[in-house]
Amino acid sequence: MTAGPSYVLGTSAGELERLGRQHQIWRDDTLAGWRQAGFGPGQRILDLGCGPGFAALDLAELVGTGGRVLAVDNAEPYLAHLQLQAEDRKMPQLATVTWDLNTGRAKRTGLRANAPPPLIVPAGWDGVWCRWVAMFLNDPEALVQLIAQALRPGGRLVLHEYVQWDTFALIPGGEAVARFVQCCIGHWQASGGDPHIGRRLPELLERHGLRLVQTRSLLACERGDGPKALWLQDFLQCYSPQLAAAGLWSPQDQQQLESELQPARRRSSLWVTPALVEMIWERP
Numbered sequence: 001m002t003a004g005p006s007y008v009l010g011t012s013a014g015e016l017e018r019l020g021r022q023h024q025i026w027r028d029d030t031l032a033g034w035r036q037a038g039f040g041p042g043q044r045i046l047d048l049g050c051g052p053g054f055a056a057l058d059l060a061e062l063v064g065t066g067g068r069v070l071a072v073d074n075a076e077p078y079l080a081h082l083q084l085q086a087e088d089r090k091m092p093q094l095a096t097v098t099w100d101l102n103t104g105r106a107k108r109t110g111l112r113a114n115a116p117p118p119l120i121v122p123a124g125w126d127g128v129w130c131r132w133v134a135m136f137l138n139d140p141e142a143l144v145q146l147i148a149q150a151l152r153p154g155g156r157l158v159l160h161e162y163v164q165w166d167t168f169a170l171i172p173g174g175e176a177v178a179r180f181v182q183c184c185i186g187h188w189q190a191s192g193g194d195p196h197i198g199r200r201l202p203e204l205l206e207r208h209g210l211r212l213v214q215t216r217s218l219l220a221c222e223r224g225d226g227p228k229a230l231w232l233q234d235f236l237q238c239y240s241p242q243l244a245a246a247g248l249w250s251p252q253d254q255q256q257l258e259s260e261l262q263p264a265r266r267r268s269s270l271w272v273t274p275a276l277v278e279m280i281w282e283r284p
């Protein structure tokens with residue numbers, strides 16, 4: 001199961017489950033961002049790069065049956081999962097569309113019967129939610145253009161992306177973690193992504209006519225048993241086999257990583273997350 005040749009994290013069942021755990025950990029911050037942007041009942045919201053749709057289901061709950069959520073991704077297995085969830089929860093307000101955000105084209109015949117035509121724009125959407133997606137795209141400007149055209153005047157975008165991925169650290173020590181972080185960055189850049197994409201987005205969004213309403217840091221620093229520290233440890237565990245398969249992570253690297261993690265669980269260690277930022281933008 002693949003999302004497309006360039007999607008580096010893949011769409012295995014294990015990755016789907018990790019995205020679910022990840023959403024639970026970040027859910028309060030996510031809901032706070034939506035509240036700040038004024039997302040609410042009756043609105044029409046796009047979820048771009050929705051993955052298996054853990055956030056899209058929350059958005060559908062928020063807008064209610066009087067609203068509409070269109071969840072967009074190019075990974076059909078993820079959208080199939082989301083559709084089943086939406087059917088189980090009786091959420092007719094939630095539709096999915098298989099769409100390549102790099103090219104702005106529907107993928108094969110992936111459009112679902114309950115989805116609108118592939119005309120996301122112009123459609124006067126009240127809001128757009130987009131998290132951890134721009135960093136994987138070869139052409140983030142295509143995404144920005146789509147957002148700028150999709151929003152109605154006064155409509156708002158909530159973005160969660162990293163401005164610097166290698167603030168990810170285990171302190172003290174953490175040499176193998178630091179090496180792992182650099183391997184991830186190299187792996188994603190080699191597939192056309194940019195893990196520090198948050199640095200380029202403000203200029204792109206402004207160029208396409210959007211205005212920054214507010215921003216806040218979501219960088220966290222926690223003890224080893226804090227939820228965001230556990231999120232980082234989950235990622236180290238889930239992603240090391242992929243780095244190894246790509247020939248970037250040796251059994252020796254893995255051994256060193258594990259020997260760092262053992263004492264980190266006992267000692268008073270700090271886990272620092274990649275520098276994630278929330279940005280809320282508006283189409284004037």
Ligand SMILES: C[S@@+](CC[C@H](N)C(=O)[O-])C[C@H]1O[C@@H](n2cnc3c(N)ncnc32)[C@H](O)[C@@H]1O
Pocket residue numbers: 003004006007009019023048049050051052054055072073074075078099100101102103130131132133136137
């Ligand atoms: C890390 S996941 C984030 C999923 C979701 N936004 C979340 O916060 O849980 C990145 C998502 O981007 C999607 N993606 C990557 N490249 C894409 C593309 N070219 N077009 C559409 N979706 C893409 C992947 O399929 C995946 O679902």
